[in-house]
Each structure stands twice: as structure tokens, then as C-alpha cells.
Amino acid sequence: MASSTIILVVRPRGRPIKNLPESITISPEDSAAQIFEKVALASKFPAHRLRVTKGSDGSPIPNTGDVTVYQTGLRNRSAIDVKDLGPQIAWRTVFVVEYLGPLFIHPLFYYGRPLIYGTSTPPSGLQKMTFIMVTLHFLKREFETLFVHRFSNATMPARNIFKNSAHYWLLSGLNLAYWSYSPSAPTARASNPLVIYLGIALFVVGELGNLSNHYTLKKLRRPGSTERGIPQGLGFNLVTCPNYMFETMAWAGIWLINWSLSTAVFIVVAAAQMAAWASKKEKRYRKEFGDKYKRKRFVMLPGIY
Template identity: 65%
Template sequence: MTSEAVTLSVRARGKPIKNLPEEFVIAPGGSAAQLYRALASKSRLPIHRLRITKGIDGSYIPDSQAVTIHRTGLREQSVIYVKDLGPQVAWRTVFVVEYLGPLLIHPLVYLLRPYIYKTNEPPSELQTLSLILITAHFLKRELETLFVHRFSLATMPAFNIFKNSFHYWVLAGANLAYWIYGPNSPTARPSNPAITYPAVALYVISQAGNLSTHITLRNLRSPGSTERGIPKGIGFDLVTCPNYLFETLSWVAIWIVTWSLSAGLFILVAVGQMAPWARKKEVKYRKEFPGKYKKKKYSMIPGLF
């Protein structure tokens, strides 16, 4: 590798970026992170709004200290495209806002039953149990967001906070709560211990398994870094993403307790979202760790997909 600096041709992808230079000079041994910071400074945009790709094939250049300019394949007069991703919001903030919806909505609907449903009947044991299981689930998620998760990407487009929140505030929040705590809901009937107790046991085991996988994934990445590793531990020998498996089983347990169609709908939508993510993760592991990663037949649910 030569130490002589290379001149890159810089072009905007999509809408023009004010103050973006037409050329940029950098040493081959310089990092991609240096390139990002320099172009962010010159364009006067937050660094997380920028996405840089190679002009020759459109491949993404990561904002990484570990990746050198030479390693990216950029050479003298190589073209790079810089895209302004628009206003961004932190992933951690998005998660906190998403999960806050059900945490607020379920207790409110439960407490306001007399006014919402025009009834003086007290909530049933199953309705109280449903409240406990659902709020405990989302409280766990909030705590994991604040103290466990380490994110590979710092931000996402700000508009996504509204799109992502719909799933939780509406489907897991308002829709689920309205049908669970009503006087005509299946949860208003007496519970059947032969069904309820195994469902609660499944819920507890699944929540513990989900937490275990999140801790495993956290320990693969040091604070502030974006490196990846091959996860090992509970569930990872069965499927690519056991966190999604345990998440699904937790909601199956809630569905068994409530027998609510709205809970079933939430499960279908959630699985429909998580299944493609799990498959992409399997493909990514195979690509990033050839020869080291043990390929999985099932990415999310054994025997299905």
C-alpha cells in the first residue's frame, strides 16, 4: 500500500448538499471514520445524517475507525457518493418511545374501565394477570434499552419513530388493551388453572430466555464499538435469532392467557416483521464469518423458518 495521498471525487446522492467539496484528499491509511468526519465538518451536517457509498458499485462505506481508505478499494480519482439521510433520532430514543405506549395505555384502560365500558364490575383475575404480564414485558424492554442493548447504528431517520410507534402504541397498546379489559372479553371469565398456569410458566421461561440472548449479544460488542461476533449460548444452537423465538413464545403465552384475537393479530404482525430480519441476520453471519459460523437451517422458529 502506497503512503501517497489519494484524491477522491465527491458527489451528492439525491438532493444537493451545501458546502460539500467536489474533491477530497486523504491518505490511503486514513480511516473511513476520518472521511465521514471531514465531510460532515465541511458540509456542516451531523455525521449521522451522512451515508457514503462507492461510485463504482454503490457499496456502502462504513463509518469505522477499523476500516482504512485502502481497504475500501478507493484509489486515486475514485468517485464517492454522499447522501443526506435527513433528520435523525437515536435508536435508544426510538425504543424508549415505542415501548412507552403500552406501558401507559394498559394501566390507563384497566383503571378507567368504569368510564370506558360503562360497567361497575371489577376487573377479573385474568384481566389483572394480563395487565401484569403485558406491563412487565414492556417494562423489561425499557430496562434492556437503557442498560443492556448496544446498537450497531447510532440513529435512524426521525420519521421512523412515528411508523415504528404505530406497531406498539396501536396494536400492542390501544387495540390490545381495549379488547382485553372489557366486560365481554374472554379474560372476564373465570380462569382455568390447567391452561393459565402452564401459560404463565411459558411466559416466565421465554422472558428469561429473551433476556439471556440480549445479554449474549451485548457482550459481543464493547461500549461505543460496532464490531460483530458469533453469538453462542442458550438458543443460538437452534436458530439464528433466539431472541425473536423467545419474544414470539412470550406473546403466545399472553395469547393463551387472554384468548384475545387482538393478541393473535399482534403476534402475526410481529412474526411477519421479525422473520425477514432473522433471515437477513443468517445471511449476514454466513457472509461475515465464512468457515467459522455454523450455518443454521432455521433462522427464527425450529421446523418452520
């Protein structure tokens, strides 16, 4: 590999970027992330707001330190296309905002029953249990967002925060809370103790299993790296994404406690989305790791999907 510097021709793509350089000089041994840094420095544009692709075939250049310029296939006088992705927001921030919705909305309905439903009757035992389980679930989500998850991409388009938050603020927030804490809700009446115990067991196993899976996935990627490994451990020999399996299990436990149609709707919508993600991940594992990866017949729920 030649160690001398090379010149990359920079071309704008889409909306104009003020001060975008016509070319940059870089070493083939530099990381691909250096391309972003040089373009960002010259144009005074945030690096995470830029998408850089090869001019020859349109394939993306990764903003990572794990790949060199030479490994991307770029050579002297190769062209790169630079696109402005628009205002960005950190993935971690989006996750925090998403989960704050239910953490704010559920206490509002639980403690505001006299104003919202016009009743002075205190919440039933099942309503209290529903409130505790939902709160613990989303507190766990916030903990994982801040201390466990590592994100492949640092940012996403800022406008996506409204679309992403709607799922949690509306379905597991307003919709679930309103019907769960109503005086006429199934949670306002007594339930079979065996069903309650089963719901609690599913919730506890699901939450702990999901947390364990997230720690497993965290260990597969070094801090600041996008490099992936093949996950091993609890549930990964059964399905591609056992974290989604345990997530569904935890919500099934909540549903057995409150028997609310709103909870069932949330589970169906969430499970459908997670199933789509799991299917894509199975395809990516097969493509990325080849024969090293033990292919899974079921991606999320053993014997079902």
C-alpha cells in the same frame, strides 16, 4: 500501503448539500469514519445524516473506526458520492418511544374502565395478570433499550418513528388493551388453572431467555464498534435467532392468560416480521462467516421455521 495523504473527489448525490467540499484530503491509514467527519466538518452537516458511497461501484462506505480508508478500496483521486438522508433520529430514541405506547395505553384502559366501558366492576384476576405481564414485558424492553442493546446504526430517518411506533401503539397498545380489559372479554371469566400456570411458565421462560440472548448479542460487539461475532449459548444451537423464539414464547404465555383474538393477531404479525428478520440474519451469517458458521435449518422456531 502508502502512508502519504490522498485526495478524494466529493460529488453530491440527490438533494443539494450546502457547503459540500469538492474534495477532501485524507490518509489511507485513517479510519473510514474520518471520511464522514471531514465531509461533515466542511459542510457543517451532521455526519449521521450523510450516506457516503464509492463513485466507482456505488458500494457504501461504513461509518466505522474498524475499517481504514485503504481497506475500502479508495485511492488517490477516487470519487465518493455524498447523499443527504434527511432529518435523523437516534435508534435508541425510537425504541424508547415505541415501547412507551403500551406502557401508557394499558394503564389508561385498566384503570379507566368506569369511563371507557361504563362499568364499576373491578378487573378480574386474569385481567390483572394480563396487565402485569404486558407491563413487565415493555418495562423489560425499555431496560434493554437503555442498558443492553448496541445498535449497528446510530440513527434512522426521523419520519420512520411514526411507522415503527404504530405497530406497538396500535396493535399491542390500543387493540390489545381495549379487548383485554373489557367487561365482556375472555379475561373477565374464569379459566383452567393448568392453562394459567402454563401461560405464566411460558411467559417467565420466554422473558428470561430473551433477556439472556440479548446480553449474549451485546457481548459480541465492542462499544462503538459494528464488528460482529458468531453468537453462542442458550438456544443459538437450535435456531438462528432464539431471542425471537423466546419473544414469541412469552407472548404465547400472555395469550393463554387472556385468550384474546387481539393478542393472537399481534403475535401473528410480530412473528411474521421476526421470521423475516431471522431469515435475513441467517443469510448474512452464512455470507459473513462462511465455513466458520454452523448453518441452521430453522431460523426462529425449531421444527417449524
